[in-house]
Amino acid sequence: MTLSDFEEYVSARSPALLRTAFLLCGGDRGAAEDMLQDVLERVYPKWHRIKDHPEAYIRAALANAAANRWRFRSRRVVEVPLHDASPPAVPGPEQAVANQDLVVRALGTLPARMRAVLVLRFYDDLSEVDTAAALRCGVGTVKSQTSRGLSRLRTLLAPHALAPTTDRSC
The missing domain is CATH 1.10.8 (Helicase, Ruva Protein; domain 3)
Structure with a gap:
């Protein structure tokens, strides 16, 4: 070592x-x-x-x-902040950043296991098999969590109608 x-x-x-x-x-x-x-x-x-x-x-x-x-x-006891911890995204030419912020916030509302599946599958670009191995679960669990997670993200993001950007990295 x-x-x-x-x-x-x-x-x-x-x-x-x-x-x-x-x-x-x-x-x-x-x-x-x-x-x-x-x-x-x-x-x-x-x-x-x-x-x-x-x-x-x-x-x-x-x-x-x-x-x-x-x-x-x-x-634990739930802590209540004295101020709004998440200010709204400011519209402007930084639309890619605003879109990314919306997606990260939406991800934050998902259950931890579902979020882990989506992050490993789509952000880290792991296969279903590799994701299942990383999370020590079955491939079927990865598939169902992916399907449910994407459906919930679509529902959460639908009111915001993400604006198109020229930046393909988001």
């Missing part, structure tokens, strides 16, 4: 892993950073075993950490 191998991996893959964690946390950047740091801390001692295929292991750990985070939070 070499520290430099781990450091190289973290340096190269942290931005992509943080984006995945951000989507799994429903758009909460602070929670995503904390969750990714916790996962990487837990992965380091196991690095010698997983260094040949760390991506799938870390994605599964992120998905599980996100699910555990929501389970834990649901048992």
Whole structure:
């Protein structure tokens, strides 16, 4: 187990892993950073075993950490912010950013497992089999969660009618 191998991996893959964690946390950047740091801390001692295929292991750990985070939070007292924590998106030439914001907010309303399936399938571009392996569930579960999740996203996003953009990265 070499520290430099781990450091190289973290340096190269942290931005992509943080984006995945951000989507799994429903758009909460602070929670995503904390969750990714916790996962990487837990992965380091196991690095010698997983260094040949760390991506799938870390994605599964992120998905599980996100699910555990929501389970834990649901048992705690609900905190009520004194101000609106999510200001509305400002329309303008940044339509791609506004669309992305709407999608991230809609993802945040989905159950953790459904959100994890959609993020791994469509954001990380994993196959149904790879998604099932990462989440330790059956391919049928991935298919049903994908179908239900996309249907709910369509329902949630229908009133907003996402405006077309020239940027294809969203």
